[in-house]
Amino acid sequence: MTGHIDRREFLSGAALLALALGVPAAAVRLSQIADDDLPSPRQRLLAREVSQIVLPRTGTLGAGEVGVxxxxxxxxxxxxxxxxxPLAxxxxxxxRADGSLDHLAWLERTLDRASGGDFLGAAPHKRAQVLAALDAAAFPPGPPPADPSPWAKVKGLILTGYYTSQTxxxxxLRYELVPGRFDNDIPLTPEYRAWSSDWTAVEFG
Incomplete structure (x- = not known):
């Protein structure tokens, strides 16, 4: 066993610890990323806008607004x-240099192509349509595709980031500190929300 701790592994652990402690996504700083992993300003804006489209503002702030x-x-x-x-x-x-897919670059190129060259410059309804088409192709009816679209990972992490944020x-969601109380028979109404502290009942996919 070596005493050396890789910088990437340390920062990864710090980010995961922040999530475990319930730190809002917006509080996790990009300064915790190695220089070769930093996105371009446009990719950062794209990540925010796509997150906001996936989970827009309703009664609560949208995903982009909380830093997802x-x-x-x-x-x-x-x-x-x-x-x-690494891709097989x-x-x-x-x-990336390690042979893995650069998901942000993939997302930028895919959305720009589908929107005629500039996803961020398209009208809001056009951006929503492009993203809806990408989502429909990535999650077709029936069994999951043998070779999933990279969008599946992007969307899954957007949902994870949002539902582990304070908002x-x-x-x-509703939150009750574990162990809380046990109710064996509760009415389900249209207003019922899942519990963020009940991980057996929360699905992000």
Whole structure:
């Protein structure tokens, strides 16, 4: 066993600890990313806007507004959901130096192509349509695709970032400190919300 701690591993652990302690996504700083993993300013804006479209403002703040875009950048930099695993097949998609897919570059290129060249410059309804089409292609009816779209990881991490933020966990969902109390028979109404502290009942996919 070596006493050396890799900087990436340390920062990854710090980010995960912040999530475990319930720190809002916006409080996780991009300064915790290695220089070669930093996104371009446009990619950072894209991550925010896409997060906001996936989970827009309703009775609570949207995902982009609570900092999920920056969480997404951190998550990919540190390889959450095996996002830094080298691809097993050749591809013309943008790759990182370690052979893994650069999800932010992929997202930027995919959305720009689908919107005629500039996703961020498109009208809000057009951006929503492009993202809806990408989502429909990534999650077709029936069994999951054998080769999932990178969008599946992007969307999954957006949902994870939002529902582990203060807004998502305590306002959008309900929260009760474990162990709490046990109610074996409760009425379910249209206003019922899942509990963020009950991980067996919360799905992000």
């Amino acid at each position: 875009g920056d969480f997404l950048i951190l998550a990919f930099a540190h390889g959450l959901e095996d996002s830094r695993a 097949h050749s591809t013309d998609e943008p790759l 998502g966990a305590s306002q959008e």
